[in-house]
Amino acid sequence: xxxxxxxxxxxxxxxxxxxxxxxxxxxxxxxxxxxxxxxxxxxxxxxxxxxxxxxxxxxxxxxxxxxxxxxxxxxxxxxxxxxxxxxxxxxxxxxxxxxxxxxxxxxxxxxxxxxxxxxxxxxxxxxxxxxxxxxxxxxxxxxxxxxxxxxxxxxxxxxxxxxxxxxxxxxxxxxxxxxxxxxxxxxxxxxxxxxxxxxxxxxxxxxxxxxxxxxxxxxxxxxxxxxxxxxxxxxxxxxxxxxxxxxxxxxxxxxxxxxxxxxxxxxxxxxxxxxxxxxxxxxxxxxxxxxxxxxxxxxxxxxxxxxxxxxxxxxxxxxxxxxxxxxxxxxxxxxxxxxxxxxxxxxxxxxxxxxxxxxxxxxxxxxxxxxxxxxxxxxxxxxxxxxxxxxxxxxxxxxxxxxxxxxxxxxxxxxxxxxxxxxxxxxxxxxxxxxxxxxxxxxxxxxxxxxxxxxxxxxxxxxxxxxxxxxxxxxxxxxxxxxxxxxxxxxxxxxxxxxxxxxxxxxxxxxxxxxxxxxxxxxxxxxxxxxxxxxxxxxxxxxxxxxxxxxxxxxxxxxxxxxxxxxxxxxxxxxxxxxxxxxxxxxxxxxxxxxxx
Numbered sequence: 001x002x003x004x005x006x007x008x009x010x011x012x013x014x015x016x017x018x019x020x021x022x023x024x025x026x027x028x029x030x031x032x033x034x035x036x037x038x039x040x041x042x043x044x045x046x047x048x049x050x051x052x053x054x055x056x057x058x059x060x061x062x063x064x065x066x067x068x069x070x071x072x073x074x075x076x077x078x079x080x081x082x083x084x085x086x087x088x089x090x091x092x093x094x095x096x097x098x099x100x101x102x103x104x105x106x107x108x109x110x111x112x113x114x115x116x117x118x119x120x121x122x123x124x125x126x127x128x129x130x131x132x133x134x135x136x137x138x139x140x141x142x143x144x145x146x147x148x149x150x151x152x153x154x155x156x157x158x159x160x161x162x163x164x165x166x167x168x169x170x171x172x173x174x175x176x177x178x179x180x181x182x183x184x185x186x187x188x189x190x191x192x193x194x195x196x197x198x199x200x201x202x203x204x205x206x207x208x209x210x211x212x213x214x215x216x217x218x219x220x221x222x223x224x225x226x227x228x229x230x231x232x233x234x235x236x237x238x239x240x241x242x243x244x245x246x247x248x249x250x251x252x253x254x255x256x257x258x259x260x261x262x263x264x265x266x267x268x269x270x271x272x273x274x275x276x277x278x279x280x281x282x283x284x285x286x287x288x289x290x291x292x293x294x295x296x297x298x299x300x301x302x303x304x305x306x307x308x309x310x311x312x313x314x315x316x317x318x319x320x321x322x323x324x325x326x327x328x329x330x331x332x333x334x335x336x337x338x339x340x341x342x343x344x345x346x347x348x349x350x351x352x353x354x355x356x357x358x359x360x361x362x363x364x365x366x367x368x369x370x371x372x373x374x375x376x377x378x379x380x381x382x383x384x385x386x387x388x389x390x391x392x393x394x395x396x397x398x399x400x401x402x403x404x405x406x407x408x409x410x411x412x413x414x415x416x417x418x419x420x421x422x423x424x425x426x427x428x429x430x431x432x433x434x435x436x437x438x439x440x441x442x443x444x445x446x447x448x449x450x451x452x453x454x455x456x457x458x459x460x461x462x463x464x465x466x467x468x469x470x471x472x473x474x475x476x477x478x479x480x481x482x483x484x485x486x487x488x489x490x491x492x493x494x495x496x497x498x499x500x501x502x503x504x505x506x507x508x509x510x511x512x513x514x515x516x517x518x519x520x521x522x523x524x525x526x527x528x529x530x531x532x533x534x535x536x537x538x539x540x541x542x543x544x545x546x547x548x549x550x551x552x553x554x555x556x557x558x559x560x561x562x563x564x565x566x567x568x569x570x571x572x573x574x575x576x577x578x579x580x581x582x583x584x585x586x587x588x589x590x591x592x593x594x595x596x597x
Contacts (some may be wrong), residue, residue: 014348020124022113022147023084031088031117031145037070039091039161040279047165056334057230057374060315060354063096063138063164063206070158072101072148085148091163096138098198098206099146100160100240102204107132108156108507113147114139131284132549135240135264135355138164138198153204162206168316173256175379177350179311179319181252185364187309187321193248193296193420195225196259196313197358199232199241204288207231210318210359212368213241213287214280216408217415217464219501221423223263224281224407227358227523228388229271230335232279238268243283245291248319255521257318261291272402277373277388279358279406289424296360297420298408299367302391304328310345310372312352312359322350333373337396341386342370351377352385361387367417398584411506413463413485429499432458432473432490439507445477448490448502461501483510491575521582527594536564536584545579547573554581565589570595 017443047064076085091097101108108127114136115122121139138142151158169532179191193213201207209231214224225243232238236328245261265284287293304326314320329343342361352359352372361370368389377385395405409415434449446460460467460476463486468476480486485508489501522535534542541564548554555573560566570578575595 001531010424022115022119023082023149024086024145024147025115025119029078029086031086034086034088034145035076036088036090037068039066039068039089039094039163041066042091042094042163042165044093044095044165051165055354055378056376058352058354058357058372059230059374060208060357061201061205062166062168062208062316062348063098063162064198065100065160065162065204065206067204068158068161070146070161072146072150072156072158074150077150081246083150085146085150087146087148087158088143089146089158089161090143091161092142094142094163094165095167096140096162096164097142097144098138098162098242099136099158100162101127101134101136101156102159103132103156105155108134109151110156111149115145115147116141117143117145123398129263133159133239135242135266137242137244137259137262137264138162138168140167140169156502160200162200164206168208169256172314172317172353172355173351173379175321175349175351175382176314176317176320176353178249178252178254179321180249182321187311189294189422190296190362190366190420191248191311191319191321192292192294194311194313194319196244196247196316196319196355197225197227197231197241198244198316199237201231201237208313208355209357210312210355210372211281212296212358212360212371213293213406214316214368215297215418215420217411217413217418218504219421219489221293221295223286224269225281225283226360226368226371226404227279228373229273229277229279231358232268232281232405233271233273235268238266238279238281241266241281243486245287245293247313255318263287267444269407270403271400272393272397272400273334275337275402276340276393276396277333278371278393278404280404283464289427293424294422294432295420297367297418298390299363299369299417300391300394301363301369301416302361302389304342307364308369309362309364310350310352310356310359311362312356312372314351314353314356316355320350322352333375333388334449336373336388337392340389340392340396342374342389344375344385344387345383347377347382347385351379351382352376366420383392411487411504411523413487413506414482415463418464423500426497426499429457429494429497430492431499432492432502435488435490435502435505437486437488437505437507439480439509442480442509444480444486444488444507445475446488446490448473448476449498451492453494455494455499457493459491459493459498460488461490462486480507480509484508521584521589521591523580523591523593527596529596530568531569532568532580532593534580534582542566542582542584544583546583548579548581550577
């Protein structure tokens with residue numbers, strides 16, 4: 001790694017300007033005069049001997065985090081005129097070093113540069129006013145310099161040093177396929193959704209996983225990343241994670257890529273510990289245009305038998321693509337709810353490895369339907385991988401912090417899939433404004449203002465689907481017949497180019513509590529001879545049950561004292577099909593049950 005002769009700069013996207021160079025380089029400062037901190041606790045070979053990462057769960061451990069107190073305030077400044085501190089950090093024979101900056105004040109302030117003795121690698125970041133903790137990527141050397149530019153006398157320190165005992169550039173296994181060996185435009189677009197994640201997990205060990213930048217129905221570029229729960233399951237892990245975009249080889253035959261585009265930090269938005277193997281994270285900032293981000297679409301299908309694809313970062317390596325040509329099965333994965341995983345019987349080309357965890361399982365249309373939990377698959381024995389089904393992550397559990405539905409479909413309209421999108425596509429085009437929707441009984445009336453310029457046409461969308469095209473803004477009305485939430489927006493079109501959406505406005509028609517939801521509530525046996533058991537494993541207590549016949553009439557009501565397990569009998573009812581309307585705390589669900597002789 002240290003034999004690389006190409007000099008390149010790693011900038012965070014806050015500082016993408018060539019003039020942002022270290023003070024020491026600009027002023028020919030002799031780095032030998034820097035204060036030195038030696039991480040004497042680091043023992044590469046002992047850590048390698050102790051390291052036993054779980055290949056079945058596709059986790060990939062590669063570094064150890066050490067708690068330190070390396071202060072960077074003005075008491076260590078180089079001289080009286082420069083607000084600069086330079087520290088030399090050594091961890092002998094480490095394959096890379098990373099740092100966590102922290103302050104006891106309200107927020108971090110200042111700017112840092114990290115580089116090796118030859119300035120071959122430079123990481124640069126200027127703190128904004130909201131950060132209290134900041135994690136850096138790994139710089140590939142065992143001796144690096146931290147140059148901190150402070151404002152006033154803010155108390156900033158390096159609170160952790162990550163020292164790598166395994167080289168992430170050692171490469172993945174022999175059968176893996178570089179993403180740029182596949183010229184299919186769909187995968188070349190979707191690859192910009194895939195991120196490599198590094199984070200500090202249990203026992204102060206750093207791991208590598210894979211994540212997916214996913215779309216939500218607001219089309220607002222909210223930077224949600226979906227990965228596996230067994231990768232990141234706590235707010236601390238999410239906060240200290242670093243996300244790499246576009247880490248890939250430039251050609252099919254190349255084995256190296258540049259980790260030049262990254263975002264530090266995120267928040268844990270939703271996960272279902274011990275039930276479903278997913279975690280939804282929100283990045284600390286929106287990926288900038290230079291990263292070419294793409295927000296991946298998804299599908300709620302629970303039946304899929306066609307070919308599938310996985311784009312991932314095995315062993316923390318450059319981006320790879322794997323192909324499955326066999327029908328998917330349904331299976332269980334150790335530690336999570338049963339029969340809620342897709343089963344890949346055998347990979348046709350490529351495979352998954354440690355570091356692939358959290359990668360998306362994609363349909364041939366490019367929609368995400370699952371995230372990788374793990375399995376036995378390898379280049380030498382390429383069978384049996386398991387992906388947590390997206391369908392069950394949607395709303396098997398009612399609590400917002402345990403589901404995807406609330407975050408990825410905040411408007412709450414009926415939907416079974418969503419296409420992905422490029423948030424910066426045609427962002428130079430003028431957008432229609434002032435869209436309004438008024439509901440008069442069942443009549444929705446939509447108006448909007450023209451976009452500046454003279455677009456060729458306008459396209460009106462309802463719940464992400466095209467409704468109608470217009471040559472100029474006009475009042476459009478339609479009668480709503482189905483109970484649902486309706487979200488409208490309009491775009492402007494010039495030639496073959498379509499603008500970004502206008503503002504999105506919603507109306508609610510009818511009783512949307514009647515919209516069926518997939519839940520974790522169990523009703524059994526079903527069919528039944530009359531005796532009914534209901535169990536809510538997520539502890540969302542039942543308050544009331546209405547029994548509804550096929551004509552929609554409520555024929556019985558049963559009330560309970562907020563219970564999670566109930567038993568009752570369909571007394572006085574004839575064998576038939578019935579709907580149970582289950583009222584829990586804050587939610588209403590529907591379950592079909594068949595009463596037989």
